Amino acid sequence: QVQLAESGGGLVQAGGSLRLSCAASGRTVSSIPMGWFRQPPGKEREFVAVISWSGGSIFYADSVKGRFTISRDNAKSTLYLEMNSLKPEDTAVYYCAADPDGSYRDTTSYPYWGQGTQVTVSS
DSSP: OEEEEEEOOEEEETTOOEEEEEEEEESOOTTSOEEEEEEOTTSOOEEEEEEOTTSOOEEEOTTTTTTEEEEEETTTTEEEEEEOSOOGGGOEEEEEEEOOSSOTTOGGGOSEEOOOEEEEEEO
């Protein structure tokens, strides 16, 4: 079992930055892929970014490419999401997830989820 806990969300003005963290505990996560998803108000949860266990493979949703950076520190069992040039449409609850079995873009592929952290971008 893996327990995930996100932090770092908050209220920020458009154009600003935030850094989300996801601390993992329980089973080691250093050998499994991890990802970020988000759920905007009234919409379905959507893929944001994923990173392989080594950090050697990274994929982003087109909507965040060039603005968001996913990274991980396996020694600290922590996943990060650096978000720059934030837009109001980035407003959502952000979730981290681990150990996909199937398409990394599909929420149903991930057995482990955090509780989410709210990010609100004001215009």
